[in-house]
Amino acid sequence: NAGVMQNPRHLVRRRGQEARLRCSPMKGHSHVYWYRQLPEEGLKFMVYLQKENIIDESGMPKERFSAEFPKEGPSILRIQQVVRGDSAAYFCASSVARATYEQYFGPGTRLTVT
């Protein structure tokens, strides 16, 4: 029973390029959450999605960032025109339902912008 999978684990992008981060939730989970962890900081909520719907994007920067969770395939966090300040670890979590107590976390994608 595979856990939450994220790829790539490490991603290096030059300023101005696009970064695409993928998250495959645990089997049977239809709720996905994205968090960002800046160096030496805790996790900050970015966005909460269900299949084909964005439920809460209150933590997403207004520009350059977007997320989707299509009917088929993984959830994608997309960062356009990356800047150095986007360098961080991006974690995805999934849960079986909204009201459940637990979110299962993936190993994260470490984005470095050069």
Next chain:
Amino acid sequence: GEDVEQSLFLSVREGDSSVINCTYTDSSSTYLYWYKQEPGAGLQLLTYIFSNMDMKQDQRLTVLLNKKDKHLSLRIADTQTGDSAIYFCAEKTSYDKVIFGPGTSLSVIP
């Protein structure tokens, strides 16, 4: 607003007990959590407590919740070198959003 605070560092000797403290602001939190993060890894849920409980024990881990003071603590008995990690306190708000603290880096001295 929503905020979770923790002290950033804690150092203990192997075999001693560790106590990591956390304060939160949302009085309508439903669940409170402790997560462990080892270097380069994701987050592992250690334990959680429902907001209508005041204590939970799970082997070496004891969680105490003081809802009046919005204070949560994690006690690790007989701390081992393998317990060295960053420990995150988190609360699940009434809007089902999980808010994390900045993490406490626990160093265990052999």
